[in-house]
Structures are given as structure tokens and as C-alpha cells.
Amino acid sequence: MALDLARWQFAVTTLYHFLFVPVTIGTAWFLVGMQTAWYRTGDEKWLRMTRFFGKLFLINFALGVVTGIVQEFQFGMNWSAYSRYVGDIFGAPLAIEGLAAFFLESTFLGLWIFGWDRLKPKVHLATIWLVAVGSTASAYFILAANSWMQHPVGYKLNPVTHRAELTSIAQILTNSTLIRAFGHTIAAAILTAAMLVLGVAAWHLRRGGDAAVFRPAATIALWATLVAGVLTVLIGHEQGQLMTRQQPMKMAAAEALYTTESGAHFSLFDLGPWQRRPNKDLVSIAIPHGLSILADNSWNGRVLGMNDIQKQYAATYGPGDYKPIVGITYWTFRIMTGLGFLAVVIALGGLWLARQPGRLERSSRYLRLAVWAIALPFLANLAGWVFTELGRQPWIVQGLLQTKDAVSPSVGAWSVGLTLAGFTLLYGILAAVEAGLMIRAAKAGPDGEGTYAPAPEGDGAAPVRIPALTY
Numbered sequence: 001m002a003l004d005l006a007r008w009q010f011a012v013t014t015l016y017h018f019l020f021v022p023v024t025i026g027t028a029w030f031l032v033g034m035q036t037a038w039y040r041t042g043d044e045k046w047l048r049m050t051r052f053f054g055k056l057f058l059i060n061f062a063l064g065v066v067t068g069i070v071q072e073f074q075f076g077m078n079w080s081a082y083s084r085y086v087g088d089i090f091g092a093p094l095a096i097e098g099l100a101a102f103f104l105e106s107t108f109l110g111l112w113i114f115g116w117d118r119l120k121p122k123v124h125l126a127t128i129w130l131v132a133v134g135s136t137a138s139a140y141f142i143l144a145a146n147s148w149m150q151h152p153v154g155y156k157l158n159p160v161t162h163r164a165e166l167t168s169i170a171q172i173l174t175n176s177t178l179i180r181a182f183g184h185t186i187a188a189a190i191l192t193a194a195m196l197v198l199g200v201a202a203w204h205l206r207r208g209g210d211a212a213v214f215r216p217a218a219t220i221a222l223w224a225t226l227v228a229g230v231l232t233v234l235i236g237h238e239q240g241q242l243m244t245r246q247q248p249m250k251m252a253a254a255e256a257l258y259t260t261e262s263g264a265h266f267s268l269f270d271l272g273p274w275q276r277r278p279n280k281d282l283v284s285i286a287i288p289h290g291l292s293i294l295a296d297n298s299w300n301g302r303v304l305g306m307n308d309i310q311k312q313y314a315a316t317y318g319p320g321d322y323k324p325i326v327g328i329t330y331w332t333f334r335i336m337t338g339l340g341f342l343a344v345v346i347a348l349g350g351l352w353l354a355r356q357p358g359r360l361e362r363s364s365r366y367l368r369l370a371v372w373a374i375a376l377p378f379l380a381n382l383a384g385w386v387f388t389e390l391g392r393q394p395w396i397v398q399g400l401l402q403t404k405d406a407v408s409p410s411v412g413a414w415s416v417g418l419t420l421a422g423f424t425l426l427y428g429i430l431a432a433v434e435a436g437l438m439i440r441a442a443k444a445g446p447d448g449e450g451t452y453a454p455a456p457e458g459d460g461a462a463p464v465r466i467p468a469l470t471y
Contacts, residue, residue, distance in 0.1 A: 003407045005416040006078040009423060013071045014389075015382055016427050020064030022381050025139055025186065026193025027057040028132035033220070039125050045213050052213075052446035053197060059437050061109070063430060070423070078416060082396055082406035089155055089166045090145050093173070097141035105134030139189070140182050147178035149397050150388070151246045157400075164400065177246060180239045187231040188384070191343060192377035194224035198350070200442045202370035205361045213446055215361065218370075222350040229344035236337070237294065244295040244303070247398060249313070249322060250391035252306045253329040255291055264303040266290025270330065317399070324393045332387040339380035346373050 031054055038046035072094070075083045083090070108130040115124050148154075154171030155164045166172070198221035201214040244251045252258075255267055265286035292301035306323050313322040350370065353360040360366070396403040 001413040002411060002416055003404055005413055005420055006074075006407050006411070007403070009078060009416060009420040010071075010074055011386075011389075012420065012424055012427065013067065013074065015385065016431070017064065017067040017071050018381060018385055019378060020060045020067065021139070022185070022189035022192040022377070023196055024057065024060045024064050024189075025132075025135045026189035026191070027053060027060070027196070028128070028135050029190060030193050030197060030220075030224075031057060031128050032132045035125055035128050039121055045216065048213050048446040049217055053200075053217075055441050056196070056200070056438060058113070059434060059441065063434050065106075066430075067427070078408050078411055079396075079406050080408040080411075082401065084163065085401055085406070086148075086164050086397060089148060089164055089172065092166060092169055093141040093144040093148075097138050100137070100141075102134070102138055105131055105138060108134065136186060139185055140178075143181050143185060144173055144175065144178050146388075147175045147181050148172055150181075150392060151175060151177040152397060152400055164397075176242060180235060180242055183235045184232060184239055187228045187235060188340075188377065188381060190224055191228035191232060191340070192381060194221045194228060194347075195343060195374055195377050197221040198225060199371045199374035202367040203442065204445060206364055206367040206371075209445060211361055218350070218360065219354055222347050222354060225343055225347035226351065229340060229347060232340055233337075233344075236340075240294050241296060247392065248304050249306060249309045250324065250329065251295065252304060252309060253324050253326050253391055254333040254387070255303075256326050256330045257291070257303060257305045258307050259305040260302065260308045261305065262292070262302045263289045263300040264291035264295070266294060267330075320394070320402075322394060324391050329387060329391045332383040332390070335383035336380050336387060339376045339383070343373065343376050343380075346370065346376075 031050055034046050034050040034053065037043070038050060075090075108127040111119065112124065112127040112131060115127060119127070152164070153175050154166065154168035156167050157163070158165050172178075198218055201218035201221065203209075204214045205211065205218065240251065255264070256270055257264060265288050267286045270286070289299050291303055292298055295301055295303050306326075310322055314320065346369065349366065350360065353363050353366060392398060394402045394404065396406045
């Protein structure tokens with residue numbers, strides 16, 4: 001009971017935290033582009049964009065920090081056996097992230113917030129660049145820790161202490177799983193931020209908002225969505241091939257593939273009682289040979305099924321059920337990929353409309369769709385993390401430590417249950433507050449009276465008014 005509650009608690013806090021991470025990383029790079037454009041051109045529309053979307057960035061950043069801290073505390077509270085087993089390895093990238101990347105990010109974010117009329121424009125621009133670099137570096141080191149759980153490298157097992165010990169930090173920071181996961185995550189973060197920018201711009205354009213600001217914002221977001229969406233798909237394809245070699249059970253479960261096949265099909269839509277009656281399909285729509293192509297770029301490539309992998313794992317690790325929950329693994333994989341492709345289609349439609357001046361602003365139906373489409377990358381991100389973590393079960397560290405052996409032995413079900421209820425209630429309240437703040441800030445627009453910033457061209461130029469958006 002304590003194990004199940006601890007898993008639920010970590011799932012709730014992790015998924016909630018991950019609502020804010022991709023949009024924060026992606027929006028930071030949008031701010032870099034917008035403020036750089038203002039610095040180089042002196043055009044006030046770029047300054048207004050920077051300040052406006054910067055406020056949305058800060059709302060997400062604040063909640064992301066708070067929820068991330070709570071998440072990390074759970075390693076010592078609910079998962080002490082795990083922390084004891086891998087602390088020598090897992091702690092290294094987390095320490096680097098906390099001491100270097102996060103402090104870099106937060107320090108220069110403070111300078112960016114309060115330095116508009118105190119720092120020279122070039123110095124102030126450098127602060128947002130460092131914020132974006134810091135947030136991206138934070139993602140790299142966090143993913144280094146998670147990728148080690150997916151594919152352990154650079155370690156040795158101590159036969160006396162029964163712990164995994166670090167032998168090469170270089171191997172951990174260059175893990176092949178990390179390289180693919182980082183590229184995939186950053187591309188998804190840019191996609192998430194782009195859909196947010198597009199949706200907010202679409203809302204204002206549909207209501208006759210300032211086209212001088214929101215049309216270029218929408219156009220930039222459309223191109224960013226297209227490019228980031230294509231990169232997400234391509235890197236995801238490479239991840240699938242790597243996963244086939246490193247975590248074959250996860251990839252087989254993503255296809256509900258029980259028996260080994262050559263020229264395996266790729267299932268687009270499948271319904272079946274997989275856990276109870278594995279060979280029974282109620283509905284099945286598939287692309288012939290698609291999975292073999294995805295797995296190794298081969299028309300008749302051989303893909304291992306879960307039954308054969310189960311036999312291999314039982315012979316290697318001992319008796320047990322090494323299959324994840326097939327239904328969840330199968331559908332989260334499809335939700336993730338399907339919503340990613342849908343975002344690309346929406347971007348292509350928007351770019352088609354934007355070819356002719358004024359057509360995008362007049363397309364009320366498309367603008368309404370773009371507002372609702374803000375949710376797509378968030379849902380895809382959550383589905384991707386559920387697939388990544390649940391598809392690895394029963395392992396918490398692939399091939400080394402099972403989840404049931406990682407929980408704290410002295411923490412009872414009542415303790416975990418009470419904190420789970422408390423976190424769920426608190427996070428529900430915070431979600432309502434965050435949604436209210438985001439909607440209010442997004443609807444307010446970039447207009448307002450404010451202070452003045454030094455002109456980017458130098459002391460001799462006229463100052464530029466900063467819209468009064470209080471941070």
C-alpha cells in the first residue's frame with residue numbers, strides 16, 4: 001500500500017511540475033529572440049512583445065521552481081532505498097544542476113526583471129540570454145540523471161555496500177540516451193512555447209487587438225511550431241531506434257507486440273484486453289512493416305515481442321513479471337506522437353493563411369482553433385513522461401533496481417497518503433491560481449503607461465517607453 005501511494009505521489013508532483021518546465025524553457029528562448037530584435041532594430045513592437053510574454057514566462061517560472069523543490073525532497077522521504085542505492089551517481093548531475101545551472105538562471109533572471117532602467121541595453125540583453133542558457137542547462141543535467149535510470153552507464157556495483165558507485169561522470173553526461181532525450185525535450189519545449197505564443201496572439205487578433213504586435217508574434221510562433229514539430233518527430237524516431245536496443249520491453253509494449261515478428265506492423269489504433277487476453281484484438285488499424293522501419297530502418301527488420309523478452313529477463317534477473325501496463329504504454333505513446341503531428345498540421349495551416357496579408361487575422365475559425373490548440377503540447381508532454389516512466393516498469397533503474405525495492409522501508413501508508421492528499425489539494429489550488437493569473441495577464445495585452453528604458457542605439461537616441469507590466 002505504501003509503495004502504491006508513494007508512486008502516486010511522485011507521479012502527481014512530477015506531472016504537475018512538468019506542466020511548467022517545457023513552456024518555461026521554450027519561452028525563455030522566445031524572449032531572447034524578441035529582445036534581441038528590439039536591441040538590433042529599435043522597433044518598439046519587439047520591446048512590447050518581450051515585456052508582454054515575459055510576464056507569462058515569470059508566472060510559469062515561479063510555480064516551476066516551487067514544484068521542482070517538492071519533487072526532489074521525495075527522493076529522501078519516500079524513496080530512501082533508491083537514494084541510498086544510486087545517490088553516488090544520481091546526486092552528481094542534480095548537484096551540478098542546482099549549484100550551477102539553476103543559480104545561473106535565477107541570478108540573471110533577477111537582473112533581467114529589475115534591470116530594465118538600470119542596466120545598459122546590451123548588458124540587459126545578455127541577462128535574458130544567460131537565463132535561457134541556464135534553463136536549458138538545467139534541463140540537460142536533470143535529463144542526465146533520468147537517462148541514467150533508463151540506461152545506466154559509468155558506474156560499478158560495490159559488492160560490500162550493494163550500491164552503484166560513480167566511475168565516470170563523462171559517460172553519464174554523454175550517455176546516448178541523454179543526447180536523444182535532451183534534443184527531444186528542447187524541441188518539445190520550443191513547440192510548447194510556440195503554441196502558447198500563437199494561441200495568445202490568435203486570441204487578440206480575433207478580437208481586433210494590435211496587429212502590429214500580434215501578427216508578427218503569430219508568424220514567428222507558426223514557423224517555430226513547424227520547425228520544432230519536425231525536429232521533435234525526427235529526434236523521436238532516433239529515440240525509438242535507440243529504445244529498441246536499450247529498452248526492448250518498453251518499445252514492444254508501445255506496440256502491444258507480444259510475439260516476435262519480422263516485418264512487424266505499426267499499429268495506428270488498437271483496442272484489446274491486452275493484459276487478460278494478449279492475442280485478442282477488438283479493433284486494429286496498422287501500417288504494414290511500419291514498426292520494423294521505425295525500429296531499425298529495415299523493411300523486414302526483426303522486432304522482439306514481450307513474451308520473448310519476458311523469458312530473457314526471467315532468465316537474467318530471476319522470476320517475475322517484467323511487462324509494464326500495456327494499455328497505458330500503448331496509448332500514451334500514441335497521444336504523444338499524435339498530438340505532435342497535429343501541432344505540425346495546425347502550423348502548416350496557419351502559414352498557408354499567412355501567405356496573404358490580412359488573411360490570417362480575418363480567419364476567425366482558425367484563430368479560435370489556435371487558442372484551443374494551446375493545450376496540445378502540454379498534453380503531449382505529459383503523455384510522453386508517463387510513457388517514459390511507466391514503460392520502464394517494474395524497473396526504477398533499468399536492469400539494476402526494481403521500484404518495489406526502492407521505497408522507504410520506514411514510511412507507512414498513512415504518512416504517504418496524508419501527504420498525497422495534501423499535495424493534491426495544494427496543487428489543485430495552485431493550478432487554479434496559475435490559470436487565473438495566466439488568463440488575466442494574457443488578456444490584458446501589452447498596452448499601458450510605464451517607465452522608460454535607454455534606447456538600444458546609445459545615449460543620444462530618444463528613450464523607449466516600457467509598457468507598465470509589473471513583475
